[in-house]
Amino acid sequence: MRTLLSVLTTLCLLAPAWAGEAKPGAWEEKAALARAAYDASDYTQALAHYEELLAAGLTSADLYYNLGNTEFKNSRLGRAIAYYRRAAQMSPGDEDIRYNLNFARNLVKRPPDKTGALTRLGKTGFRWSAGQTLAVAAWVCYVLLAIVAGGLILRRGQGLLLRWTAALIGITFIFLATWASLRITADRTVNWGVIVVNQAEARNGPSSDFEVGFKVPVGREVRILGQEGSWIAIGLTPEGYKGWIQDKEIWPDGP
């Protein structure tokens, strides 16, 4: 039931563009200004324009990507990675986004990832497509399955080809629906964030009274384990460290 619900809610977000557009002309102007500023290496100005577009609600993978580029050029590695992550989440198949995210990631010093090749492949596969795309694919399968089932009834269950097709589509539907729901649930559970200040001091408890346990470099992607007021518990996966940092020092995933 939860699976179905999440797929449904995703479909809600998927609706094609029948939303009313207020001032597309002004937005085009902003986008053009931002690009001109970026080309002129005035990244602060470019950033301001892109942020205005974001504030206007024009959320898209491409906008997040451009914001990431601008922050990168603005020497703010943490924010750049946070934006790229959002872009990649919305559009996992985009080659440019993936390239720039990896480019930025390579500038962050971190211990070598000890996860096995198979696990990595699994993780990459899981992120291969956005939850919304998967949900649509699952729905298409659902309709196809209904059509094939109707055909089978009309043919009185006869026809080997039709039966195999039905089985195949049925399995595909179950697979896609499960994947979509897991993906959407994973996206909705914000459990990753990016450190946006250099050498963020992770303390041993959710207050500045606690001692600093370790320092995290800017741009490091960390797991979010919990929150107490304005303090966020983070976990560093390969090292196995856990500490508390202030919420302004981290950008969690999600819009």
Added chain:
Amino acid sequence: MSQAANKKIRAWLSGIAACAVLPVFFANPAWAQEVQISARLTPQQAAVGQPLQLVVIISGKASINAQPQLPDLPAFQVSRGGRSSNFSFVNGKISSSLSYTYVLVPRQAGKFTIGSITLEHAGKIYSTQPLAVSISGSGQAAPPALQQPAPSQAPQSPPRAAQTGDAMFITTEVDRREVYVNEPVMLSFKYYTRIAPLSQPQYQAPETSGFWSEDLPPQREYTSVLNGQTYRITEIKTALFPTAAGTLTIGPARLQVHLQDFQRRGGDPFNDIFSRNFFSRGRQAELRSQPIKIQVKSLPSQGKPGDFSGTVGKWSLSAKLDRREAKVGEAVTLEIRIFGEGNVKSVGKPDLPVLTGFKVYETVSSSEVQKKNDQVRGVKIYRTLLRPEVTGTLTVPPITYSYFNPDTRKYEKVQVPALNLKVLPGEIRAAVPLDPASATTGEGVKVVARDIRYLKTKLPLQRPARPLPAWLLISGFLLPPLAVLGIWGWQRHQDRLLADPRYARRRRADQSAWRALRQARRARLRGEGKKFYSLLAQALAGYLADQLGVSRSGITQREILSRLREKGADEGLTGNLNALFDECDFARFAPNEPPGTETEKHEQQAEALLTQLNRILTRRGKA
């Protein structure tokens, strides 16, 4: 060697010195430059029993290995002190300087002349000018050089005087006893002596575990008057940096001295000098100073900056790039210099800001320590190799460095402004080889500069769509199974129609009855009364026959009514039906056309009956 032989040699030597060597010495300045000998006596006035120091200095451009020879000095007790040498290598030539120290203790009062001191070197003999000395009388005959001081005689005796009496002692002193971690403590070791030991004293530095120790050369030597006595003082200074908080102890300094036991030997001092091989019969003594406790405080935790790396002192920061312009991929060195006062070697690495657009390589450090005016100063240099990866103006953000200043007892922060580097494109190889020959060499793409990819130029300037309405979603998921169910039901219905003729008749009964009723209405409208009633009766009777599963022709009105009663029809319904049937029969078989006034009423009655019958019969049928 017998005394007679010694005297002969001395006579011979002085003869040569007087007759041959001196004229040569003065006549040939070249020789004088090669080896020089001089003597110094301090003080030039003394009391009987008060030791005098005679220093003979031999210098020259060659390595000199000879011993100076003292003249006959019957009025003094002579003991040989230390020998120190200093070699330097200037312009490819060795020059050496030797100094021999003798202690002369006057035995009697009067004015004396110390004759020429001679030196034999490379077949030549060199000598010094005679020295005059006046000794005041005190009646004390040949007092020992080392005397245990009576407390009353040395009221101003310095603290921690060592145990060989006031003729020779050592002290250790510190400039402060309470410091912060890594704040320097100045330890000065002083060796006071009025007499010369037989050999160079062996200094053993105090135990300073827990400290980072930094020697502060040079070793200073000076004379100072203490309690009316002239002492020769040797001072060694050391800066100590405590490495941890707590109480640390500077152990005692030790000095091994080798003294002549004058009391026991006495005799002719010249004899001693000439037979110095037998000098080992002197007395060994060890001088010790008191240990010192130092209280080391840990640095305050209040206001400790995040980037503080434990550096204490007074520091400044400078940073520079070794060039202002570079091509992509060329190495650029970022040099950060931290300079000031404190323990240079413990200066920690500054946190580098994030260097976007650069590939950052390892940082190497070097330090230069300067010890001047008893302070440890210096510079620690961190050099980081950077390689710009993108073109444009790259910025190294401001670099900050925190340290603790023990004078102000506060953490202080120094910062250098951001540095800019203009990065020009590297040499770009033509994508299409200009030379066709090189196209076949298989040389791959050469990466010149790596950078992030460019912006997305076609931004989707639309707000993300509003959520789909719930009804659309629900129907999107409900319609397909409903359609499947519909198909299934329709097919089942078709199958039954084929397989079950009674079912088919009953399914068609309603349809054909209403069809007949419509025909009847058309007949009524055309004014054909008989046809109207005939069709009306046909519709009702046909419907009932179909529903009850009997032949249309082979059933009587009575039979129909009884079957209807079985199905649960009430008397009202059957009565109305019976009446209508009668009306129909009456009108059909009457000779005249039936009156048009009743037809519409009867049609409505038929429709109502059909609806009622349909309700009863289909319900019953389903049940």
